[in-house]
Amino acid sequence: MSAPAGHAAAVPGVHDVIVVGGGPAGSTTGAFLARAGRRVLLFEREPFPRFHVGESLLPATLPILERMGALATVAERGFQVKYGATFHDQESDFQRTFYFLTNKPWPSYSYQVRRADFDALLLEHAAKHGVDVRQRATVESVAFDADGVSVSARRDGLPITARARFLVDASGRDGLIATKLGHRERIPNLGKVALFAHFRGAGRLPGRDEGNIFIYVFQDGWFWWIPLANDLTSLGCVMHARTVRGWPGQLDELYAEMIRRCPRVAHRLVGGERVTEIHRVANFSYMNEPLVGDRFLAVGDAIAFVDPIFSIGVHIAMQTGELAARAVDRALEDGRFMAARFAPYQRTVERGLGPLFRFIHKYYEPAFFEVFLRPKTRWVLEAVLSVLSGGTFMRMGWGTRLALAVLFAAARMNLWARRRAGRPVESRLEW
């Protein structure tokens, strides 16, 4: 029923939670809360399935899918299975494949997914478990008071209002709460641009390696090569915003030029045909504030996003979604919603993100990258693989932490050795 002109249609009743955004973070939070018996209303701006960047998943995400009851559906969908990640350094022509380990609390594989399909599956799963999903509905404002939160949205041009006891910001890079009530800090050196497209008929490896993600590091930045199911390949080039600003021609010419400058990619692409337009995402590194507040918290990209190099975004989205659902469910239980009670959630999130952010910054230093590709012992290799699998949100044992400290110490020694040998040591963050 539509509202009379000038009046907003109200979603009836007071919900326990309103979730803004139906990406992996929002669907996960919603699904866990609904499974706990909470009344959840979710607003999503886009009609799903919708295109999204970020197609390579990590092994540690699979137990989350299992706990939310979605793993069997994901497994049946025929996504490309991924057993490892291969890094190639053009400077030294060195290549290393990391295979996920079998002795961990997560499986030794994950999936490469078309996000349009994966995100739609998760949102449908949330709806199946009772989340009231409203698509093509954009939240425009939120107002908090002593008893709850009032949300104003717009769907097909018509205003809607809704009321809940709590709000979860899962609005991704839009960062609804940070934009309206806090602030977003851009990370200047990580001012990057990604150009990417899908290809059909590009080179595939045989057997277990078919689904490996490849990261090709070259002078102007790096490429991701993600083999998807049905002979599709996602190829993205990440470069410094300066490179794009200084490019006089069209973006597709720049994309083609970068492929030309990275012969490994150019070679594998022979015979491949581009089947999508070239997409562009810019300036994707930021930290948002606040993460928690009275009657709200943020999950996924609405918290922060630093760099796609380790394919960790969907894992962070779903892991924070699960943790948030637990914290919100407890708050609903005892009716207390002050920011302070969500401090443990904030600490757990920051503890999980810390090692990742450290790794990402170090990764751009050639001295670190060199030792990262050549772990000297099985012990250090396992620690690196824990991070690459998405294990940082679980308590890392002292052995893993010590191994990472050894890796960082080896990188410092390598820095000194490279300097003495007159080899480049500047961080490639300045790409």
Ligand SMILES: Cc1cc2nc3c(=O)[nH]c(=O)nc-3n(C[C@H](O)[C@H](O)[C@H](O)COP(=O)(O)OP(=O)(O)OC[C@H]3O[C@@H](n4cnc5c(N)ncnc54)[C@H](O)[C@@H]3O)c2cc1C
């Ligand atoms: C170049 C690049 C490459 C990447 N590669 C990978 C990768 O290989 N693997 C990986 O795991 N991650 C990758 N990521 C990161 C990953 O895409 C994100 O971290 C992930 O999508 C975050 O999920 P989310 O649910 O927080 O946000 P999103 O998936 O962005 O979902 C947010 C949703 O909120 C909706 N929304 C926003 N504002 C409103 C509003 N006001 N009202 C209603 N709805 C709203 C949006 O429509 C959107 O659907 C990459 C990111 C970039 C930039």
